[in-house]
Amino acid sequence: MSDNTVREPIQKRSIEKKEKIIKYGFELICEKGYYNTNTAEIAKAAGVSTGIVYSYFTDKHDILLEGLKRFANSIFYPSVDFINDIEINENNLEQIIREIISKFIKNHKLSKSAHEEITAMAHSDKDVANFFHENEIEMTNVVTGLLKKNGFESKDLMERVHIVIGLIDNICHETVYHKHKNINYDTMTNIVINEIVHILTK
Amino acid sequence: MSDNTVREPIQKRSIEKKEKIIKYGFELICEKGYYNTNTAEIAKAAGVSTGIVYSYFTDKHDILLEGLKRFANSIFYPSVDFINDIEINENNLEQIIREIISKFIKNHKLSKSAHEEITAMAHSDKDVANFFHENEIEMTNVVTGLLKKNGFESKDLMERVHIVIGLIDNICHETVYHKHKNINYDTMTNIVINEIVHILTK
Amino acid sequence: MSDNTVREPIQKRSIEKKEKIIKYGFELICEKGYYNTNTAEIAKAAGVSTGIVYSYFTDKHDILLEGLKRFANSIFYPSVDFINDIEINENNLEQIIREIISKFIKNHKLSKSAHEEITAMAHSDKDVANFFHENEIEMTNVVTGLLKKNGFESKDLMERVHIVIGLIDNICHETVYHKHKNINYDTMTNIVINEIVHILTK
Amino acid sequence: MSDNTVREPIQKRSIEKKEKIIKYGFELICEKGYYNTNTAEIAKAAGVSTGIVYSYFTDKHDILLEGLKRFANSIFYPSVDFINDIEINENNLEQIIREIISKFIKNHKLSKSAHEEITAMAHSDKDVANFFHENEIEMTNVVTGLLKKNGFESKDLMERVHIVIGLIDNICHETVYHKHKNINYDTMTNIVINEIVHILTK
DNA sequence: CATGAATGAGAGTTCATTCAT
DNA sequence: TATGAATGAACTCTCATTCAT
Numbered sequence: 001m002s003d004n005t006v007r008e009p010i011q012k013r014s015i016e017k018k019e020k021i022i023k024y025g026f027e028l029i030c031e032k033g034y035y036n037t038n039t040a041e042i043a044k045a046a047g048v049s050t051g052i053v054y055s056y057f058t059d060k061h062d063i064l065l066e067g068l069k070r071f072a073n074s075i076f077y078p079s080v081d082f083i084n085d086i087e088i089n090e091n092n093l094e095q096i097i098r099e100i101i102s103k104f105i106k107n108h109k110l111s112k113s114a115h116e117e118i119t120a121m122a123h124s125d126k127d128v129a130n131f132f133h134e135n136e137i138e139m140t141n142v143v144t145g146l147l148k149k150n151g152f153e154s155k156d157l158m159e160r161v162h163i164v165i166g167l168i169d170n171i172c173h174e175t176v177y178h179k180h181k182n183i184n185y186d187t188m189t190n191i192v193i194n195e196i197v198h199i200l201t202k
Numbered sequence: 203m204s205d206n207t208v209r210e211p212i213q214k215r216s217i218e219k220k221e222k223i224i225k226y227g228f229e230l231i232c233e234k235g236y237y238n239t240n241t242a243e244i245a246k247a248a249g250v251s252t253g254i255v256y257s258y259f260t261d262k263h264d265i266l267l268e269g270l271k272r273f274a275n276s277i278f279y280p281s282v283d284f285i286n287d288i289e290i291n292e293n294n295l296e297q298i299i300r301e302i303i304s305k306f307i308k309n310h311k312l313s314k315s316a317h318e319e320i321t322a323m324a325h326s327d328k329d330v331a332n333f334f335h336e337n338e339i340e341m342t343n344v345v346t347g348l349l350k351k352n353g354f355e356s357k358d359l360m361e362r363v364h365i366v367i368g369l370i371d372n373i374c375h376e377t378v379y380h381k382h383k384n385i386n387y388d389t390m391t392n393i394v395i396n397e398i399v400h401i402l403t404k
Numbered sequence: 405m406s407d408n409t410v411r412e413p414i415q416k417r418s419i420e421k422k423e424k425i426i427k428y429g430f431e432l433i434c435e436k437g438y439y440n441t442n443t444a445e446i447a448k449a450a451g452v453s454t455g456i457v458y459s460y461f462t463d464k465h466d467i468l469l470e471g472l473k474r475f476a477n478s479i480f481y482p483s484v485d486f487i488n489d490i491e492i493n494e495n496n497l498e499q500i501i502r503e504i505i506s507k508f509i510k511n512h513k514l515s516k517s518a519h520e521e522i523t524a525m526a527h528s529d530k531d532v533a534n535f536f537h538e539n540e541i542e543m544t545n546v547v548t549g550l551l552k553k554n555g556f557e558s559k560d561l562m563e564r565v566h567i568v569i570g571l572i573d574n575i576c577h578e579t580v581y582h583k584h585k586n587i588n589y590d591t592m593t594n595i596v597i598n599e600i601v602h603i604l605t606k
Numbered sequence: 607m608s609d610n611t612v613r614e615p616i617q618k619r620s621i622e623k624k625e626k627i628i629k630y631g632f633e634l635i636c637e638k639g640y641y642n643t644n645t646a647e648i649a650k651a652a653g654v655s656t657g658i659v660y661s662y663f664t665d666k667h668d669i670l671l672e673g674l675k676r677f678a679n680s681i682f683y684p685s686v687d688f689i690n691d692i693e694i695n696e697n698n699l700e701q702i703i704r705e706i707i708s709k710f711i712k713n714h715k716l717s718k719s720a721h722e723e724i725t726a727m728a729h730s731d732k733d734v735a736n737f738f739h740e741n742e743i744e745m746t747n748v749v750t751g752l753l754k755k756n757g758f759e760s761k762d763l764m765e766r767v768h769i770v771i772g773l774i775d776n777i778c779h780e781t782v783y784h785k786h787k788n789i790n791y792d793t794m795t796n797i798v799i800n801e802i803v804h805i806l807t808k
Numbered sequence: 809c810a811t812g813a814a815t816g817a818g819a820g821t822t823c824a825t826t827c828a829t
Numbered sequence: 830t831a832t833g834a835a836t837g838a839a840c841t842c843t844c845a846t847t848c849a850t
Contacts, residue, residue: 014809033326035237038844040812049811051847060845116325124235124322129379137382159390162382163397166372167365174368180339188361195365195401199393216834241820251836256821418830437730439641442823444833453832455826464824520729528639528726533783541786563794566786567801570776571769578772581735584743592765599769599805603797620813645841655815660842 006058018056020046026067030075030114034064034121064121068131075114077139078107088150090201097168097193104172112176140165152200160199167192220258222248227255228269232316236266236323263329270320270333277316279341280309290352292403299370299395306374314378342367354402362401369394410462422460424450430471434479434518438468438525468525472535479518481543482511492554494605501572501597508576516580544569556604564603571596624662626652631659632673636720640670640727670727674737681720683745684713694756696807703774703799710778718782746771758806766805773798 024045028037039060043050057063080100088096108115121128144161154160171192175185226247230239241262245252259265282302290298310317323330346363356362373394377387428449432441443464447454461467484504492500512519525532548565558564575596579589630651634643645666649656663669686706694702714721727734750767760766777798781791 011809017810039846040844043812050813050845051811052809054846055809120322120325122322123318123325133380133382136380137384140382140385156386156389156393159385159393162376162385162390163369163373163394166376167369170368170372171365174364178335178338180335180342180364182339183342183361183364184358187358188364191358191361191401192365195397198400199397219834240818242818252820253822253837254835257834262820415830421831443825444823447833454824454834455832456830458825459830524726524728524730526726527722527729533722537784537786540784541788544786544789560790560793560797563789563797566780566789566794567773567777567798570780571773574772574776575769578768582739582742584739584746584768586743587746587765587768588762591762592768595762595765595805596769599801602804603801623813644839646839656841657816657843658814661813666841 006056006062014056017046017048017052021048021053021056021063022066022070025063026071029064029067030111030117033117061125061127064125065127065131068118068128072118072131072135075107075111075118076135078103083146088147088152090197093200094193094197097196101168101171101189101193104168105175108172108176115173115176136162136165147200154200154202157200164196164199167196219248219250219254223250223255223258223265224268224272227265228273229316231266231269232313232319235319236327263327266323266327267329267333270330273316274320274333274337277309277313277320278337280305285348290349290354292399295402296395296399299398303370303373303391303395306370307377310374310378317375317378338364338367349402356402356404359402366398366401369398410460410466418460421450421452421456425452425457425460425467426470426474429467430475433468433471434515434521437521465529465531468529469531469535472522472532476522476535476539479511479515479522480539482507487550492551492556494601497604498597498601501600505572505575505593505597508572509579512576512580519577519580540566540569551604558604558606561604568600568603571600623652623654623658627654627659627662627669628672628676631669632677633720635670635673636717636723639723640731667731667733670731671733671737674724674734677720678724678737678741681713681717681724682741684709689752694753694758696803699806700799700803703802704795707774707777707795707799710774711781714778714782721779721782742768742771753806760806760808763806770802770805773802 021042024047025037025042028042028045031037039053040050042060042063043053046053053063057066080103083096083100086092086096118128122132123129140158140162143165144158147157147161171189174183175189179185223244227239227244230244230247233239241255242252244262244265245255248255255265259268282305285298285302288294288298320330324334325331342360342364345367346360349359349363373391376385377391381387425446429441429446432446432449435441443457444454446464446467447457450457457467461470484507487500487504490496490500522532526536527533544562544566547569548562551561551565575593578587579593583589627648631643631648634648634651637643645659646656648666648669649659652659659669663672686709689702689706692698692702724734728738729735746764746768749771750764753763753767777795780789781795785791
């Protein structure tokens with residue numbers, strides 16, 4: 001998005017300003033929705049003038065994208081670094097997945113509206129869509145590599161991991177939002193976890 | 203103020219007009235996005251005046267909702283009536299699921315942008331979200347009933363069906379959109395089908 | 405206002421229809437204000453179609469005027485016929501005026517919003533203004549004549565009567581609406597009555 | 607949604623702009639009527655864009671109200687400051703009232719349509735009505751105080767003053783507008799003046 | 809660098825009036 | 830005669846973007 005006419009701030013105060021616009025702008029967009037947030041509000045929330053916004057960003061859309069780059073990971077993918085430090089094997093796999101899901105759900109609950117709004121944009125805005133596609137494939141690669149390092153040898157492991165990520169996304173979303181009264185989400189989660197183990201170890 | 207009741211057209215030409223507004227309006231919304239489609243365009247596409255739109259609908263949002271009611275099923279859930287006429291058992295289950303996925307994908311491809319835009323709205327618009335939640339639970343119930351009738355006796359069958367629907371949604375979407383170059387979608391589909399069978403018959 | 409293109413209904417049912425439009429249309433206009441009442445509402449209230457309204461009236465404004473002709477007198481000038489049957493003299497004048505004011509106020513209270521809306525129109529709409537000017541002068545003439553018949557011989561009686569009518573209008577309006585908390589309206593009314601007697605009998 | 611605060615202009619040019627909108631907007635409203643004046647016209651007359659209008663005013667109605675605050679006094683109550691500097695007594699009272707009426711009429715004639723339109727609004731718009739009620743009571747208080755200071759000791763002086771203000775309003779309006787051909791307005795004015803003297807000195 | 813006033817196109821919606829039936 | 834669907838200009842108000850200071 002950003003092109004040459006958009007200043008790349010060098011001085012410290014400028015950088016801070018840009019960061020504030022991204023932070024508070026993205027925050028507002030997540031809370032109220034992209035179309036229900038206007039640039040004046042963003043500027044106000046960031047403590048800058050409306051004019052200066054257009055020195056750092058080509059347009060409103062650009063703020064969204066920059067916000068994504070900064071914050072999407074922390075919103076969508078909570079830190080699960082602990083899996084780097086332990087040995088994953090068929091015995092502790094179930095427990096690890098359970099913990100990951102638990103962390104994802106906790107995260108999801110923390111920023112429900114952000115999750116929804118950004119998911120919505122991911123389905124209606126090309127740039128946002130691309131961002132997430134790239135993120136997903138990267139995550140798939142990382143997890144696949146990790147599992148391989150830990151001795152998982154399933155055929156088509158990458159495809160399996162991709163399916164698993166989808167399952168986790170889905171169960172989290174279901175648990176946080178849907179609350180269909182006849183569905184027991186704990187039960188559902190247990191089944192999903194079993195299934196994930198099955199996919200990865202078969 | 204004005205009489206807010208929305209006319210329920212009785213005469214044939216009126217009904218046709220209302221239908222046209224729904225059809226072309228929803229079409230435009232799906233193609234260009236809800237926020238990028240204005241009422242004047244909708245009226246023009248439907249071959250009517252802007253004023254008459256507000257005789258049949260309370261507002262622009264209402265057109266979206268009516269469009270959903272009319273077309274969501276055909277967009278999201280292609281006719282899979284054939285499963286009503288055959289006996290489903292563990293032997294043909296895999297084949298049936300494969301056919302269902304195939305149909306869903308075909309459907310999905312036919313109206314890619316509609317799928318995306320409506321999915322987006324389902325994540326940002328309360329009414330659209332409700333619509334889909336209700337649809338989903340209904341579908342879960344119907345499929346669960348069908349399987350029970352055919353002798354499937356898994357514990358927590360409803361939860362399993364719900365997971366399966368999520369898996370199908372996901373694999374279709376993946377297949378139609380993502381095209382991550384390192385992922386083999388045929389392989390992925392096969393794994394998903396196996397997994398679905400596993401979930402339902404375990 | 406009405407011109408040749410507007411049908412003068414001859415048949416009984418037509419006349420009834422026209423009357424209903426006038427009655428219910430004027431009623432709505434008085435209740436909600438001319439600009440807040442639309443022709444569709446008027447037609448609905450009158451139980452006719454919107455189209456037929458334009459067979460009997462040149463436009464919306466015409467309905468207002470016809471309504472005025474039919475109902476303004478009863479709204480603004482309650483029947484004070486009793487003064488035709490009694491002899492007015494300096495002894496009973498005060499009592500008669502008191503009764504007239506009392507009747508006017510009662511009337512005023514019965515149709516507060518009508519009073520206000522029509523008074524507003526009388527100040528912003530030429531035709532309505534003319535209507536009231538004519539009414540006022542006629543009333544001035546009638547009352548002047550009546551007083552003369554009863555032996556009142558003040559110089560410039562017509563001008564005096566005109567002032568008196570203004571005073572009555574004013575005290576009624578004050579009593580019904582203003583309610584300035586520091587003003588005693590009973591006291592004010594008594595003073596006005598004394599003054600009217602003074603004007604007419606000096 | 608958007609930030610609804612209305613900007614309070616600080617810079618000189620902004621203040622001028624706001625004043626222009628009030629001046630020309632109110633002028634148009636007075637000339638053509640509130641409902642027959644649109645925001646585009648107001649903006650054009652003030653030499654600004656339509657958008658900026660909504661930076662300074664919450665809505666069209668707000669312009670009317672601000673206009674009232676600025677101009678109502680000069681339209682409705684011409685400066686009669688001279689009465690503060692002279693001693694009012696029963697000997698010069700008649701002459702003073704005559705001068706006041708003369709000034710009011712002169713004023714009234716200068717802005718006939720404004721007078722009428724605003725009077726109309728005072729009967730159909732709650733905020734305008736309140737504005738005038740408050741103005742009236744204040745004027746009543748001021749005049750009552752002035753007369754008391756000058757030794758007028760009538761019982762119920764406030765009520766008397768209130769009646770007098772009504773009489774003055776009325777005679778001015780009559781003189782400027784009605785022109786009923788059979789009424790002699792000079793005569794009528796003389797009678798009114800006598801009556802006012804009578805009310806205040808009795 | 810920064811401001812925030814200013815722009816003006818465009819949004820959704822209403823409604824007096826017309827006209828095909 | 831009568832209907833009420835249809836028109837489309839006009840309305841108020843918003844907001845991404847620009848620009849004078």
